[in-house]
Amino acid sequence: VMEEKLLRRNLTLIRDVAQRANVEIILAFKAFALWKSFPVFREYISHTTASSLFEARLAKEEFGSKAHTYSPAYTEDEFEEIVECSSHITFNSLTQYERFVSKAAGKASVGVRVNPEYSEIETELYNPCAQGSRFGILAKDLPEQLPDQIEGFHIHCHCESGSDVFVRTLKHIEEKFSPWFSQLKWINFGGGHLMTRQDYDVELLIETLQGFHTRYPHLKVILEPGSAFAWQTGSLVAKVVDIVENSGVKTAIINASFTCHMPDCLE
Secondary structure (H helix, E strand, O other): OEOHHHHHHHHHHHHHHHHHHOOEEOEEOOOOOOHHHHHHHOOOOOOEEEOOHHHHHHHHHHHOOOEEEEEOOOOHHHHHHHHHOEEEEEEOOHHHHHHHHHHHOOOOEEEEEEOOOOOOOOOHHHOOOOOOOOOOEOHHHOOOOOOOOEEEEEOOOOOOEOHHHHHHHHHHHHHHHHHHHOOOOEEEOOOOEOOOOOOOOHHHHHHHHHHHHHHOOOOEEEEOOOHHHHOOOEOOOOOEEEEEEEOOEEEEEEOOOHHHHOOOOOO
């Protein structure tokens, strides 16, 4: 059950950060896609991010604007429809780029995901920059001159992180990828910026983003948190419907599933 007052509290803070830091902050459906709340969201933000065909359709048909879409692997049977629902298309690899770019060019702004090989996410399973990760292109594998169609870089290496983590991460991002920045129009710093958490240093985030703008004034900056929008905006309501006992262990059975409803909660 979501409380509108609490949602608006978060949205007000996020809009303030976006305005003061001169960045665009968009909603990641991966973390929150309660579409009945979209009319409220649209009062504060203009775009969303999708990772699948149906999320892209949710953006276009229910949110009312085309999605910033990224997927680790697009498929032939869905890609053209995804493009029709997307303003931005980000490819996870150069092979995916080469395979599909002709169908996206001219219809959406094209980007690639890059991997800075640095993240402070401690759980390796959740770390997109872990050794052997499937996410993003390494700096050593990028051509010195990017293909003309590539307009942006997408980078995701945070998870419910503070702004101090972003400061340290940004240093690695610039060290790895700043040689290509002059060839780009936009950069997406992904999600995991938990700016609505009570102990989050919002002023440090704004200062850091303003500093980045000073160094690279031509780049549009995008952030796409998910959890920050819905952080502490409601409650999970459930009932105990049975109690089973086995070998002296009693287990309460509730009419909710952590696996289905909250996949980030490890059983």
